[in-house]
Amino acid sequence: MSGAAASRFSVQRKERLLEQLRVDGAVSVRELSELLGVSEMTVRRDINDLARQGLITRVHGGATLRSALDRTVAGREPGDGGFNRYTLGMVVPSLDYYWPQIVNGARMAAVQAGARVILRGSMYDARDNRRQIQALLDTAGVHGILAGPETAGPEGHELLRWLDSLPIPVVLTERRPARGVITTRLESVSTDHGHGAEGALLHLRAAGHERIGLLAARTSPTAGPVRRSWMEVLRLLGQEPAQTIDDDANDCDGPKSAAFMDTVLERCRKTGTTALLVHPDRQAVRFVQHCVDRGVRVPDDLAVVAYDDEVAHLGQPAISAVRPPKSWVGKVAVELLVARLEEGAARPLHHVQLEPELIVRDSSVPGGRGADADRAAPAEASVTTEVTTKGTV
Amino acid sequence: MSGAAASRFSVQRKERLLEQLRVDGAVSVRELSELLGVSEMTVRRDINDLARQGLITRVHGGATLRSALDRTVAGREPGDGGFNRYTLGMVVPSLDYYWPQIVNGARMAAVQAGARVILRGSMYDARDNRRQIQALLDTAGVHGILAGPETAGPEGHELLRWLDSLPIPVVLTERRPARGVITTRLESVSTDHGHGAEGALLHLRAAGHERIGLLAARTSPTAGPVRRSWMEVLRLLGQEPAQTIDDDANDCDGPKSAAFMDTVLERCRKTGTTALLVHPDRQAVRFVQHCVDRGVRVPDDLAVVAYDDEVAHLGQPAISAVRPPKSWVGKVAVELLVARLEEGAARPLHHVQLEPELIVRDSSVPGGRGADADRAAPAEASVTTEVTTKGTV
DNA sequence: TTGACATTGTTCGTTTCTGTTCGAGTGCGT
DNA sequence: ACGCACTCGAACAGAAACGAACAATGTCAA
Incomplete structure (x- = not known):
């Protein structure tokens, strides 16, 4: 069959693999071979290639995100002599829906940047958000905060004002400062829903x-x-x-x-x-x-x-x-925070919006x-095909 | 006219190829040779040309959008002294007010990223914006566009749609896509005035x-x-x-x-x-x-x-x-564009807003x-006063 | 017209990709 | 210990893709 636009070439398979890794944190050879419609041997070969490039870590039965324990190849990123230069506190409103992928992206970016993320789960509730963030502040050595707090209502607004007044930099993650709340130091990364x-x-x-x-x-x-x-x-x-x-x-x-x-x-x-x-x-x-x-x-x-x-x-x-580009939200949030810590106040405040894909x-x-993909495709496709577009029209 | 390095047909074929690539994310040599009615060898030659320019990623059997896994160009680039991996075209509406600092920031970031900026001045006029951008596109080897075009009015909207349809990435600089205009590929960096x-x-x-x-x-x-x-x-x-x-x-x-x-x-x-x-x-x-x-x-x-x-x-x-953080606008614009060129379509679209300081x-x-306030401009970053956050209404 | 040059097509030996087979290694329960 | 279930990867093979070299065609200027 030639119709499978999802992954015709090895590069596309590998990208798909990495994407899956970003989402799940791990992939298995079996899963992937079914998902991509290729033999397991092919998947193994892909995994070996990527591992040789130092992009992932091979494990029995599959692959995981590049691990710090992986010594097979000299890591491509100079994680720097100083290993954990920064400690970042992160508070998310849920640990089982939507947010794990954001946390994943943040973790990966943190490793790259030579930082460490301390995670605290919270709820969709301003009061508890504040409690958890306060707990992080009380933890010695936290350099900055990533937070996805409640921003609506009087309590949400009050929480934003409090965050704005903290002595360490704060990046709102998958949240923006609410309209009508004056903030002068908060930065943000969010999806343009x-x-x-x-x-x-x-x-x-x-x-x-x-x-x-x-x-x-x-x-x-x-x-x-x-x-x-x-x-x-x-x-x-x-x-x-x-x-x-x-x-x-x-x-x-x-x-x-x-x-x-x-x-x-x-x-x-x-x-x-x-x-x-x-x-x-x-x-x-x-x-x-x-x-x-x-x-x-x-x-x-x-x-x-x-x-x-x-x-x-x-x-x-x-x-x-x-x-929504969840893992990217986490990644960009960490990058903003680390850049702020490195460059200080001379850097203007950033507000980033990322766009989802359809x-x-x-x-x-x-x-x-x-109908947008006008291709003479042999319609014979028992396997579900996936088409990724950067939008429509 | 005989000056063109490549024949008219070759250019058309390549445009068609890029167009197809934009739709599908990948093209195969076979498909394309049938579609265009030329031999496979010819298609391969086209693909090799485009890959050498860093516009696409070559794969066995065809080509894909530039992928982050593509290491071919990043490694070596014959001729250009070795370090100009990308050529970025930039069009600004003024060369004597406001924009010079943006251009400066872009230039510096480009050097940092191993890229080269080709600048063209234009006017606050959609038609001329398009003329200048077209001129850049006609310049061989331009990988991406930075533009600060007119976005208002029917002509501005039409211009945005045109920019959105270009085969190479475009970053709007100190502009945002106008409301009501459907864009699916444009990115932007602007000041939150x-x-x-x-x-x-x-x-x-x-x-x-x-x-x-x-x-x-x-x-x-x-x-x-x-x-x-x-x-x-x-x-x-x-x-x-x-x-x-x-x-x-x-x-x-x-x-x-x-x-x-x-x-x-x-x-x-x-x-x-x-x-x-x-x-x-x-x-x-x-x-x-x-x-x-x-x-x-x-x-x-x-x-x-x-x-x-x-x-x-x-x-x-x-x-x-x-x-307004003008030089930062230029800097971030270049960073977005280079990241897009390096990481390809897997990266979600970014829209960045930077905040001015008072x-x-x-x-x-x-x-x-x-007296001391206006002595050294850069130093003033630390003098910035925070706006009172309480007591307004 | 002729010749220089550029572009495209064809041939064919070489390379790359992928699937299959099969023996080896690993962990686990009996 | 043993078998069992599983994964891994070397080796092989077929199909497809690649590209060097050459041939054919088209274009332009003298």
């Missing part, structure tokens, strides 16, 4: 969908920008939110989920909604599952794009998804691949 | 000024965010723009300038306006000069903060000013820090 959602919506629009609904988990900080973008795109298309779906994706879970999703499907029928953006992807998987159970064909009867890409590839069919799978366009 | 203006206004507010006016050069792209911030801060202070000054600073120049400035002073008296933000600083110098001529004491009778800091230190008294001199607070 609004733009990500816009990309997904325009992709659906380009696939011919006129009426596009939204299921977003209202409790998440991500939902805000996503929903705002959705409303803006609707406005561009000359539509009213009331004419389609705008519900809370959290309801796709729990005892009443079946009834809820039935209601959504019913409303899709009534309003002529043919596409949905679902946030987060766990709920998208649930929802697509439900569609299949009810005989609603995806994407023919209803196209679905997930916002976030933790499990979207496991959906049946595999779900197209917007993938992973087109099978749930958004018939045939599994966008 | 809004935040800068906010800092100046809050500084004046903290110094006790209740009613603060604005003189902004309406023709400048910077004026937009500055004025928006000003209006927002006024709103926070519970005031109306109409109750104070909001005029065009351009009128401080030219034959009728004296009359204009007298009118402004008169209106300040009438409305009880005790402070002004003036953009740009040249006009601020003129205005302060006029105040002194008319016996209006600065800062006692009227406080002035300039937006921008090219000549503000030459004012009598020295004028407090918001200083240089407090003698025109905004009585008893400011006179």
Whole structure:
């Protein structure tokens, strides 16, 4: 077969491997050989190549991120004579959803920069955020803080002001200073969720969908920008939110989920909604599952794009998804913080936004691949193909 | 004309190849030879040419977008003395105001990164911007573009779309993609002028000024965010723009300038306006000069903060000013572009905003820090005063 | 027209990539 | 100890891709 655009050449396989490593921290030969559709021997050869370059560390059965214990090749980065020049405290609101990848990226960047990350888990709650950060400050020798705190509400604002006043540099991670809060020293790295959602919506629009609904988990900080973008795109298309779906994706879970999703499907029928953006992807998987159970064909009867890409590839069919560059957020955050520590106040404050990419799978366009990719492909593909685009249109 | 090193057809083929690469991320020799109707050998020759220029990554069987794993060019580059790995084209709208420092920062960063910058001056005009950028594209061996184009209006939007579609990476410099224009590949570095203006206004507010006016050069792209911030801060202070000054600073120049400035002073008296933000600083110098001529004491009778800091230190008294981090804008732009060239498409799109700093001199607070403040410009970074964070409304 | 030059196509021996096979090594439970 | 399950990698082989050399074609100027 020649249609697999995902990884035709060895370089692409290796990039895919590294990407997987960034996400999971480890890969197995077996997994990869299935994922990429090549023999295990080939995967081993790739791993050996990369290990020889010092980019990864070989382990029995697979590979991991380059480890400090790996002495096989002189590490490409002069981690510097001084091994841990800086100690960075990091506080994240969750240790099992979304944030592990950010932490991973931060860890890797820290190793590169000769720094050490001390991690503390917290909650989506300003008071606890502050407690955890205070604990880090009380730890001797912490040079800077990476924090993904609650920024909304009076308590969030107060927390931001407190962070702004700390004696050591602080980089907001996957957060921005809230509007209306005066900050003069905070820096930030965050994903441009609004733009990500816009990309997904325009992709659906380009696939011919006129009426596009939204299921977003209202409790998440991500939902805000996503929903705002959705409303803006609707406005561009000359539509009213009331004419389609705008519900809370959290309801796709729990005892009443079946009834809820039935209601959504019913409303899709009534309003002529043919596409949905679902946030987060766990709920998208649930929802697509439900569609299949009810005989609603995806994407023919209803196209679905997930916002976030933790499990979207496991959906049946595999779900197209917007993938925030999580590990990069962590990486850039560490780089900003280390640069601040090295260069001091002469360096202007940085605010970085990173854009998500849209992973087109099978749930958004018939045939599994966008009409945007006009290629005479032999349609014979039993293995799910993944196409990565830097956006749509 | 016979001067071209490569034939017209060869160029077209290569453009087509890059185009295909942009869509798919990879091309195979076989596919391409069929698609273009030429022999495989010819395609290989094209691929080798482009790879030698560092524009793509050669792989067995075809080519991919430049990959971080591609070590071929990074190692050796025959001819160029060995160290200019990349050639970056830069187009700026002015060569005598504001932009020289940005260009400087870019130049320095380029040297650091082993790159070379080719500069072209243009105008504040979309059509000419495009002409100049096209000229750079026609220059053989340009790997990426730094541009500070016109982004407003239909022509600006069209220009952005065109930039977004170029086969080589583009970093907008001191510009952002306009709202409402769909871009999927542009990156950007810009100053957060809004935040800068906010800092100046809050500084004046903290110094006790209740009613603060604005003189902004309406023709400048910077004026937009500055004025928006000003209006927002006024709103926070519970005031109306109409109750104070909001005029065009351009009128401080030219034959009728004296009359204009007298009118402004008169209106300040009438409305009880005790402070002004003036953009740009040249006009601020003129205005302060006029105040002194008319016996209006600065800062006692009227406080002035300039937006921008090219000549503000030459004012009598020295004028407090918001200083955009110009050379940093150039530096970060080059860093983004080089990183994109090195790491390829796996790197997410970056949008960076840098914050200006407020240089407090003698025109905004009585008893400011006179003589030593304007001696060594770089040293002033440490003199920057923080804006009060409490008590505003 | 002719000759110099550039570009493209063809041939064919060489190289690269990948899958398969199979013996060796490792850890684990019985 | 033993077998078992697993992984690893050397060795081989087929297919495909590569590129040097040469041939063919087209372009331009004298």
